[in-house]
Structures are given as C-alpha cells and as structure tokens.
Amino acid sequence: MRIVIMGTGPFAIPSCDRILSSGHTVSLVVTRPVVDPAAKKQPVRPVFSWAVEHGLQVFEPPSINSPEAIQRLKIEAADLFFVCDYGQILSAECLNASRLGGINLHGSLLPRHRGAAPVQWTILSGDPDAGATVILMNAKLDAGPAVSVVRTTILPDETSEHLESRLAILGAKCTEEAIEKLSAVSVIDSETIAGLGVQQDRLLITKAPRFSKQDGQLDFRLSANYLVRLVRACQPWPGTFAELAWRGSDKKMRLLIRSARAVEESSARPAGEAWQVTQSELDSWKVNELGESWPQAIAVSTGNGLLLIGRVQPAGRREMSVEEFLRGHALTNGGTFVLPASPVKQLVE
Known part of the structure; x- marks a missing residue:
C-alpha cells in the first residue's frame, strides 16, 4: 500500500520503522x-x-485541515494515513483524502484515557495494565473502532517515560497488524468497519488531558499511594516538586522528587514531616523489593501512609540519589516539606 505517515514525537518512531521495513x-x-x-x-x-x-519527502503544514494541506494530501493519492503522536486532529475532509482514511496508534487501552497524555493518566489512575490501541480514525478524538490492541502489566516502579518507550515498541506490532488487515480492504464502509474492529464502549470512556506544571505540586496531606503514582506519572515532565525546610534552621530548598515509594505504615507525625531512614529500615518495610535498591531514603508523613523518596533533583542542579543528597544536606534534626497554602485536589481517585 501507499502510506502517508503523520507524526511528530518519539512514540511514533518504532511504528515508522516497522512500516518502512514492511514492503x-x-x-x-x-x-x-x-x-x-x-x-x-x-x-x-x-x-x-x-x-x-x-531520505523521505517531508510536509510541514501549520494546519493539516487547511484547504492547501488537504489538496497536497489528495495529490499523494495515498491508500492509508498512519497517524501517531502528531498533535493535530484530522477533519473528516482530511481523512477522506486517502482511499481508506487513517489509522491512529494511541498509548492506552481505549476507550480509557482518551486525550493527549494517556500514559501519564494510566499510571496516575493506578491501572494494573497499560496498552496500545490502533483505531480506524474518524473526526472525533480517539473515538474510532479498535483494529488491534496490545496489553502489558505495569511494573512497580515504572514511570511514564519508561512505560511510553515500552508501549511504542509493543504498539509497532499493532500498527503492522492493522495495516495488514486493511491491505485486504478495497473500500471503507459500515460493513467493512464492522469486520475490521470493535466499537468503543462509551460507558468506559475516561479523559487524559495534558498535564500542567502546577499538576506536579506535591501536597503531603494526600495519601502516599496517590503521591507515588503522581511522581511516577510526572516523570520526566512536568516533574513533581516540593519545598523542604530543615528543622532548627532557616535553610529551605526546592526539590524535584524523581523517585518515590509508599509504605502503608501509620504515623502520628503531621503531614509533611520528613526524616532520613537507613537501609535496614527500608529492608524491614520490603520497599527495596520493588526495584532498584536504595541505601537511604527520606521518609515523609502523609495523609495516609509514609512516602519514601529515593531520588531528588535540587533546583538548578542534576538529579541524584537521596544517599548522595544527604551527604551534603543531612536531615540530622529532621525537616518539613512545606504544604501548599490551599489543599491540592487529587486529579483522580
């Protein structure tokens, strides 16, 4: 088939490679x-x-739905558009510029997490599984029937960055499967669509809008489990942040929290109180069984459970382990993470 690829970001690259090598x-x-x-x-x-x-021909229209862009696509006389991580929604007129319309690779198990940040919302929502779905496109956002789906279990410490890389590779096979199904089709109509894919259940739709920088603010009055999901979901962007104040000192520092784990341990300490813990304490809580072993961590009391911080990035500096951070900024007398003036509302339950 003659295929036009539409994409911008890294999620599309494995599928682009698969299409190019497919003949x-x-x-x-x-x-x-x-x-x-x-x-x-x-x-x-x-x-x-x-x-x-x-060495492929590149087209960079400001709007893919402009008359000029659509005319350019019609000249291509493509059989199919492959769209992934592109950044614009194609109109019905635009989709009609190819013989079979378009397919889109989306980084979630649709209809869950429709929108610009599906991988982040998959982690933040606490879903046990993630996936990628190839849909036959229509003019609505992520709304077409699913032609091919892949599912994978989310790893305990997995961040959005790592999961997205895995899904891009897994999704490339879905892309290939969908294209092969469409290779046998001469025209797209209601009967063909019914045979190609499964319609999405509208009752199961959830939204996945793009995160803002402020979404990364940590409020330790929330539960440790939720805060850990937020930390993982916001890596590498927008990142999660909080200000640490040392007890008995005027010293304060804004930290990006790069890695965290939760312990269902009750604490009488107020939310935000922080102290350093050793590897023996971490081992007693079995948190090092979740992934990379931490020799030290910063423990923080939350609204429910303890948050353990393993990696941080001080403002204007590089990322480092908490062990390295504490060598220069020991919490000998403990400290407190400053709580936001107004309670932060959870983005998802």
Whole structure:
C-alpha cells in the first residue's frame, strides 16, 4: 500500500520503522512545523529527523485541515494515513483524502484515557495494565473502532517515560497488524468497519488531558499511594516538586522528587514531616523489593501512609540519589516539606 505517515514525537518512531521495513511505500511524512525558527532552543522533532535520515519527502503544514494541506494530501493519492503522536486532529475532509482514511496508534487501552497524555493518566489512575490501541480514525478524538490492541502489566516502579518507550515498541506490532488487515480492504464502509474492529464502549470512556506544571505540586496531606503514582506519572515532565525546610534552621530548598515509594505504615507525625531512614529500615518495610535498591531514603508523613523518596533533583542542579543528597544536606534534626497554602485536589481517585 501507499502510506502517508503523520507524526511528530518519539512514540511514533518504532511504528515508522516497522512500516518502512514492511514492503509498503511511504510516499510522504507529515510533521508539525517549527513555530519559531529564530528561537535558540528548538523543539525535538524525532519524526522529522527520522524522515530526513531515510531520505523521505517531508510536509510541514501549520494546519493539516487547511484547504492547501488537504489538496497536497489528495495529490499523494495515498491508500492509508498512519497517524501517531502528531498533535493535530484530522477533519473528516482530511481523512477522506486517502482511499481508506487513517489509522491512529494511541498509548492506552481505549476507550480509557482518551486525550493527549494517556500514559501519564494510566499510571496516575493506578491501572494494573497499560496498552496500545490502533483505531480506524474518524473526526472525533480517539473515538474510532479498535483494529488491534496490545496489553502489558505495569511494573512497580515504572514511570511514564519508561512505560511510553515500552508501549511504542509493543504498539509497532499493532500498527503492522492493522495495516495488514486493511491491505485486504478495497473500500471503507459500515460493513467493512464492522469486520475490521470493535466499537468503543462509551460507558468506559475516561479523559487524559495534558498535564500542567502546577499538576506536579506535591501536597503531603494526600495519601502516599496517590503521591507515588503522581511522581511516577510526572516523570520526566512536568516533574513533581516540593519545598523542604530543615528543622532548627532557616535553610529551605526546592526539590524535584524523581523517585518515590509508599509504605502503608501509620504515623502520628503531621503531614509533611520528613526524616532520613537507613537501609535496614527500608529492608524491614520490603520497599527495596520493588526495584532498584536504595541505601537511604527520606521518609515523609502523609495523609495516609509514609512516602519514601529515593531520588531528588535540587533546583538548578542534576538529579541524584537521596544517599548522595544527604551527604551534603543531612536531615540530622529532621525537616518539613512545606504544604501548599490551599489543599491540592487529587486529579483522580
């Protein structure tokens, strides 16, 4: 088949590789343009770099739904559009510019987590499993029938960054399966759609909007389990943060919390109180069985349970283990993480 790829971010790359090696023709790669060419720091555009590396023709329209862009796509006479991590919603007119319309690889088990941040919301929601779904596209966001699905168990310490990388690789096989199914189709109609995929159950729809920087603020009045999910979901962006104040001192420091685990341990200490704990204490709580072994951690009392912090990044500095951090900033007398002036509402229960 003659395929047009539409993508911008890294999630699309494994599928792009799979399509290119499958024997189908990639006639054009459509990607988001640079907004400000004069800016010193340019956005990373992995799909653009991939297309250039493979000598493929690139098209960078400001709007994929403009008359000019649609006319350009019609000239391509593509059999199929493959859309992944692109950043724009295709109109019905745009989808009609190819013989079979388009398929989209989405980083969740649809209909859960429709939207721009499916992997982050999968982790934040505490889902036991994650997945990737290839849908036959329509003009609504992530709403078409599922043509191919893959499921995987989320690992105990897994962050959004790591899970997204895994799903991109697993999803590439879904992309290949969906394209092979469509290779046998001459036209897309209601009968064909019924045979190709499964309609999404509207009662199971959840939304996955993009996170903001403020969503990463930690409020230790919330439960340790929720805060750990938030830390994992927000890696690497927007990151989770809190301000640590040392007891008996005016010293304060803003920290990005890069790795955390929860212990269902009751504490009479007020929410936000922090102290350093040793490996023997960590071993007694069996937290090092969850992943990388921590020789030390910072324990924080929360609204329910203890939050254990294993890696931090002081403002303006590099990421480091808590063991390294405490060598220069010991919590000998303990400390307190400053609570937000107004309680932070959980993004999800």
